[in-house]
Amino acid sequence: MIPAVQTALDAIVNNVTALTHAKGAGRAYELYIMTGIAEGLASAGCAVRVQRSDESFIAPTDADRRFIQRGGAPAGVAGKAQGPGNASSFVFQLPNSSRQWEIWNGIQFIGRSAALHEIDIAIVPREVGIALRGLPAGGSPTGRAKVSIECKDVGDPGSQDEMRTFVARLYDLTILNWHRAVAHLAHPLQAIYPGKPAGNGPYYSFWDGNRATFNVVARRSGFRSGSLAMTGYYGIQPRGPVVPGSSEDAALVHDLVVWIMSNLN
């Protein structure tokens, strides 16, 4: 043991216990990116609200301003009847548009195979969130988010396997026109459900779905040489190093906000 180092570490973790949890630093990274997007949207003129899990908004005059992230096992969206103590999210609305969208953190989505896939940051039509929170115990959406961001806070600089994993996850979440024959999907087919958001038809192809959505692998520590081979073809945007003050951090928020303003109105 190194006493002076131990004293300093204790002062850190006794104040911010989250750092001692396996998901603590990773959730901090996800929240940093998520709040950057929310603030970028607000700067672009969107109405942005912070939403508790019971569907109430945090008001400027509220003494209780707790923003809650899940640190345990991955889960779906909590039911609003379960109260305000589950994961918080953002709701935003573009100027001159009546449509609302939600930004989620660490929610499990259901794929065509019925496998569950955790998406670190997802943007979905608000109708999906309302429908899930209306269930007594909440639930997971089936299908693909309009924006999917995989956040890699880990120390190592990744590999091509990381891209393969993300591509496979998105493939399972992409509902296509010809999946009419897949009995366990909801019919008529939708890109994501429950809820009945506008413009939510299934995709023509995986290629088409990858280009009708915004998909990112964001890394704190950059990308190992040789790990980008699959990105362009499958529409996965590598972003990194995304850390406070980096040009990649600013570019991610800028590019995503521009895409949202053009594609989610």
Next chain:
Amino acid sequence: MLDPRLFDLLKTLAAADLDWLADEVVRGILAGEVQLETEDSVAAARSGVFRARQDGAGLKASDGQAQEALPIEGEAQLDWAIRHVSIRLRDALAMMRASADRLDRLVDAAGSDGGARLQGKVGRTQLVLSSGENVLDEAGPKELSAAQQAVAELKRALEQWRDTWTGGGGA
């Protein structure tokens, strides 16, 4: 091979319940110095993601194999470890602080009750990590500031520890 002088640091990290950080130190050092893609090549890789046509123009066969890493040996392992530990915790706390400040700005902007803010009648954002049943942590501006101040102490303590092995000649 891991330098045995690191063991004290790894035990100290584990004793502070930062075993994930000890694990990153071990894995990072054993992985060696790997070559990273440049910012230009990362930007170039995403330049084609929205192209409309599905064709193979410009694509080259690639097995995604990285160039071989350079080993980190001897005292360089101590330097790598103290740099990683201090930067990792500094950045995590900076991101939490930035997030809390952004959340406050977003909530404040959703109303016009600036008077309540000035009178200190409203709260500040608390970042909560929850298991679903239990609150694992709740940190606000006071806790984050205290932890950030301790990072400077940590960096000094790590450098002193390294100097006991290297005679002050570390990077």
